[in-house]
Amino acid sequence: MTLKIGVIGTGAIGQDHARRITQSLSGATVVAVTDIHPQQAQEVVQKLGLNATVYANGHDLIAAADVEAVLVTSWGPTHEEFVLAAIARGKPVFCEKPLAVTAEGCMRIVQAEVEHGKRLVQVGFMRPYDKGYRALKNVIDSDQIGAPLIVHCAHRNPSVGDGYTTDMAITDTVIHEIDVLRWLLDDDYASVQVVYPKKTRNASSHLADPQIILMETAKGVRIDVEVFVNCQYGYDIQCEVVGETGIARLPEPSAVPMRSQARNSVAILTDWKQRFIDAYDVELQGFIDAVRQGEVGGPSAWDGYAAAVTADACVLAQKTGDIVPVRMAPRPAFYGR
Ligand SMILES: NC(=O)c1ccc[n+]([C@@H]2O[C@H](COP(=O)([O-])OP(=O)(O)OC[C@H]3O[C@@H](n4cnc5c(N)ncnc54)[C@H](O)[C@@H]3O)[C@@H](O)[C@H]2O)c1
Numbered sequence: 390m391t392l393k394i395g396v397i398g399t400g401a402i403g404q405d406h407a408r409r410i411t412q413s414l415s416g417a418t419v420v421a422v423t424d425i426h427p428q429q430a431q432e433v434v435q436k437l438g439l440n441a442t443v444y445a446n447g448h449d450l451i452a453a454a455d456v457e458a459v460l461v462t463s464w465g466p467t468h469e470e471f472v473l474a475a476i477a478r479g480k481p482v483f484c485e486k487p488l489a490v491t492a493e494g495c496m497r498i499v500q501a502e503v504e505h506g507k508r509l510v511q512v513g514f515m516r517p518y519d520k521g522y523r524a525l526k527n528v529i530d531s532d533q534i535g536a537p538l539i540v541h542c543a544h545r546n547p548s549v550g551d552g553y554t555t556d557m558a559i560t561d562t563v564i565h566e567i568d569v570l571r572w573l574l575d576d577d578y579a580s581v582q583v584v585y586p587k588k589t590r591n592a593s594s595h596l597a598d599p600q601i602i603l604m605e606t607a608k609g610v611r612i613d614v615e616v617f618v619n620c621q622y623g624y625d626i627q628c629e630v631v632g633e634t635g636i637a638r639l640p641e642p643s644a645v646p647m648r649s650q651a652r653n654s655v656a657i658l659t660d661w662k663q664r665f666i667d668a669y670d671v672e673l674q675g676f677i678d679a680v681r682q683g684e685v686g687g688p689s690a691w692d693g694y695a696a697a698v699t700a701d702a703c704v705l706a707q708k709t710g711d712i713v714p715v716r717m718a719p720r721p722a723f724y725g726r
Pocket of ligand 1: 397398399400401402403423424425426429446447462463464465467485486487513514515
């Protein structure tokens with residue numbers, strides 16, 4: 390049976406996911422949409438040729454009898470109330486990151502889900518669905534490089550707008566490394582620190598860029614993440630794991646090596662959407678398939694909470710320059726290990 394989905398927030402990623410469900414994925418259909426700009430929601434219905442009702446607000450959409458699962462793709466500060474409303478009605482919900490804008494908000498969702506007694510929430514962290522990260526995890530889990538000791542990462546964007554602030558390097562950018570490295574290493578963070586190299590002249594006056602985020606995990610793995618959002622040359626994601634007996638690197642996205650004009654070159658992507666386009670498809674198809682089978686999997690509300698606690702610690706570390714402990718509540722048995 391086709392899963393009937395309601396989409397809250399028809400902005401960039403909401404439209405993208407609605408298109409995905411309608412044109413690329415199988416087993417689901419969009420039957421309801423809403424946005425605080427109803428005109429835009431209506432336009433999305435027309436543009437994508439959806440057979441969907443436009444609701445006045447997210448709560449009416451969640452309550453609608455024919456909405457079997459909910460996609461929350463509105464602005465971050467609105468996520469918590471919609472996820473809680475979906476849980477209250479026992480409806481599975483895929484929520485784009487962040488799960489909530491505070492760790493306390495994430496914890497309220499964790500508690501509501503635990504009380505419900507069954508997983509309903511998948512958070513939209515897509516990197517664990519990327520083919521390259523999966524291959525890297527497979528190398529680690531099959532003990533081909535021994536126990537991981539050090540991880541070197543880089544997250545580089547060509548440029549950012551003037552509205553991008555120093556803390557967004559954590560909350561919007563490194564948040565993806567925070568999530569994927571926990572998953573990759575099957576570990577939690579113990580402490581974090583942020584150090585600032587010489588600033589690029591291509592960053593706006595209020596932005597510290599680049600930054601280096603240093604993290605230590607509970608098992609003692611040391612991680613460095615270079616975040617450089619005005620690197621000019623491309624969108625570049627690097628990850629190298631140093632293990633006891635070998636080193637494994639995240640594969641580069643495939644591109645045609647070219648010999649031309651006295652150069653031997655490979656193109657580098659410039660758009661983050663291109664880099665993870667397949668991962669978005671796989672994560673959402675995973676949600677649809679799981680819900681149809683009566684089980685929600687993927688990044689959990691607990692993972693959303695862990696990311697929020699770690700991001701808070703990183704933002705504090707940005708301000709103080711200190712090594713900041715990452716203090717998480719005890720993990721409910723509900724989420725396994
Ligand atoms: N996983 C990823 O890589 C990824 C990528 C992009 C965006 N996101 C996340 O997705 C969310 C949306 O990002 P975006 O780039 O699409 O933003 P956007 O501004 O393009 O779209 C958000 C939409 O939500 C609507 N909206 C806001 N409050 C609402 C409410 N109360 N009810 C209904 N609609 C409401 C806005 O009008 C807007 O159309 C953000 O949380 C962002 O962090 C995640």
